[in-house]
Amino acid sequence: MSAAETDLWVFRNGRKSVAGLRLLNELHAALKQLLDSSASQIRERSLNVLIRAGELESALADAASPAASPLASLTDALAFTLLSGDLRSVTKLADSLSNLSLPQTIETSPPEGFSYYALHPLDFADAAMGLADPPRPAAVIGIRSIGTTLSAVVAATLRRTGCAAERITVRPTGHPYSRHTHPTSEQIRWIRKQKERGAIFLVVDEGPGRSGSSFLSVGEALIDAGVSVAELTLIGSQEPDLNLLCVDDAVRRWKAFHFLAAKSRISSRFSDHIFVGAGEWRRKLLPKDATWPACWPQMERVKFSSPDGTRLYKFEGLGSTVETVQQRSRLVDEAGFGCSVTDEGDGFSCYAVADAMPMTGKDTDLIVLERIAQYCAFRAAEFGTDGEPEPLAEMLRFNISREFQTDLNLNLDALQPSSAVVVDGHMQPHEWLRTSDGILLKTDASTHGDDHFFPGPTDIAWDLAGVAVEWDLHPDALEFLLARFSQLTGNDMRQRLPVFMLAYSVFRLAWCKMAMSTGIDSFEQFRVRTAYRGYRNLALEQMSRLGMRASAAPWELPTLA
Known part of the structure; x- marks a missing residue:
């Protein structure tokens, strides 16, 4: 079978409808900030405005809007400013934006390389020079x-x-x-x-x-x-x-x-640092005897550790993307759940590395569950967001049909959130740290709830389901977690959690299955294959509890030599 026939659905579409006037006003504001810049600020700010202008030009071209042509002139001028630091062409064009007539709504999508994968426009300037x-x-x-x-x-x-x-x-x-x-x-x-x-x-x-x-x-x-x-x-x-x-x-x-x-260009900037992207963080940050969690190396954020191991530099998006992510990180830190963060430019954040040990599923106790309940309650209160949620029900039906050759005849209304939240998305035990004085901290808390993959902004039940699955919670432990969350928020998750646990497990098996087909090495292949089987078995158990039957035979890749 072809990849088109076997691929599962793990990537978000990302396209959204945005008011044209809003995009224009945001571009105006960013331009004003650029034109008021000191010489040392021009490069970073011109990069920010260039990304905004390119996104708007692209959306207008897709809409066949006459405004695409003047926007293209501005994008060209901003590209020149990024290369030269010269603002004259941008200054001449800035005032003309007020005369543009934009569609009432515009379809946009995030520039994935700039947002998630550390692609910098100046990399292409270097390539063009040759x-x-x-x-x-x-x-x-x-x-x-x-x-x-x-x-x-x-x-x-x-x-x-x-x-x-x-x-x-x-x-x-x-x-x-x-x-x-x-x-x-x-x-x-x-x-x-x-x-x-x-x-x-x-x-x-x-x-x-x-x-x-x-x-x-x-x-x-x-x-x-x-x-x-x-x-x-x-x-x-x-x-x-x-x-x-x-x-x-x-x-x-x-x-x-x-x-x-x-x-x-990133490697030259961090030439004296230790690369810990593509899963290498496991070698640096986990205990030597720890079992490494599965990783999809090509899809990981670029990360570096300082030579002394006290700071972690992580790519979190160019332009407005990194500003949003860093604001989340600051809120997590101020609430006592995370580590301090500073902006390091070119889309990188710098996190202080705590003197702490990653946790395991064996560390579950009432103190841990209480802390997790408090963290989920905090996210539900602080990270609400507007906008259209991702189609989790459609993702679940599609992936179950492909993976188990059966139709999902369940009411999935519970997957439609009454209030969407930018969830954490990575609630595995190793993402939690215990400091020497017993404080539990959450790492990697600000990007995964709104990145290239599902779920996107959704119900906080996604994170609670992730805890139940990843920590392999005993029913009594899960009941305690849900009861404490309900007491903290007034929101009882017991009825909707089973379908979220199924959606979470099916997404994770789909993620593993896609990762297995992307040329990862044999050791990683083994880890991902093991995780895939585990999530698949969990999904089968959850489907059975919900009254469904499905094929137990898993899909397999050929064994690597």
């Missing part, structure tokens, strides 16, 4: 969404080296593993014009991701439009493993193109 010798005309095509911002940076870099660079953006459509790109008649004319002036063609986006089909669809559309493959380069953020790309005829199609991977 294409500018000798200077020649360049046609830059950004793949929306994030390719909008990245294409502006590539074009601005080339212009600074003397290249006559022009850019457009396109939106591939169709199934994620079989994208298609259909240039408009205006874009076809633009492509012909670029050919006539002898331009090189540069297709810019993050990735490639799981399939590579967005890159391939744009490259093949350009060839269909008469562009020579010798004049065409794809610029992305990582070299793909061609054998893992989930697209038809991946190896042959990908090898037809020249691909350039932008190199990250």
Whole structure:
């Protein structure tokens, strides 16, 4: 079976409807702050505004709004400011924003690389520099969404080296593993014009991701439009493993193109620190005799430890994303549940590392359960959020149908929260620390409730279900936890918790199953496979208690050599 037939649903769509006026006002405010900046503030603030402008330009282009063109001019000017520190072009364009007529509502989606995976626009500036010798005309095509911002940076870099660079953006459509790109008649004319002036063609986006089909669809559309493959380069953020790309005829199609991977600047910034991303934190932070929890290395946040081990640097998003995350972290710290945090620029937060030991499921007692109940009550009170919750019921039905070949005939209304909360999302025992004086602290508390994966903002029952599953709570212990939470909040979770426990277990088995298919090493494969079986067995038990029957035979990957 193909990946499209076996993949489970773990990633959030991320698209949301936002008032156009709100986005414009936020951009105005960020621009004003930039124009009032000192010389030392320009780089960080121009990066913030550039990401906002690129996101809005992309959304307006998707909506075929006439306002997309003036926004593109602003995005280009901001990219130049990021590279040069020169505000003159931005200053000239800032006032014209007031005259823009935007749609009442706009569909936006988070730029994943900027928000979650430590992709920096200047990485693409470095990549573009190698294409500018000798200077020649360049046609830059950004793949929306994030390719909008990245294409502006590539074009601005080339212009600074003397290249006559022009850019457009396109939106591939169709199934994620079989994208298609259909240039408009205006874009076809633009492509012909670029050919006539002898331009090189540069297709810019993050990735490639799981399939590579967005890159391939744009490259093949350009060839269909008469562009020579010798004049065409794809610029992305990582070299793909061609054998893992989930697209038809991946190896042959990908090898037809020249691909350039932008190199990250992060390693040079933290060259004297210890890398603890991609699961390496387990080696540094867990006891030597501890059983390592499963990890999906490619999807982990980039993290570094200071040489003396007293500080942890973690990528938490560029622009407004990191501001939101750090505010959550400060609230967790002020409430006594976390460690202090400072902003380190370029999307990184710095956390003080407590003198404490990670906990295990064997540490469960009434003091621990009381602390967890207090923490969940705190999150329910402090991290409420507006907006449309993610479709947890649809995720659950889809994944159960794929994994167990059965339909879920249950009432799932309980999964629709009456009030959505940015949950913690990672309530496993090792995410809790016990200090030498017995204080229990929660680590990694601010990103997972609103990141690339489910659940997104939802009912706090998700975290309580996570505790029940991950700590393997005895029924009496679970009853104590729920009773204390109810006393603290007035919210009785007993009726809705069973379906949340099922949703949590099914999501986690789906997460493990997806991780197993992404080229992780044999040791990690074993850990993830073991976790997958555990969550699957739990899901079967929970389904049985809810009156359902399903196949007990698990899906397996071939054993690795």
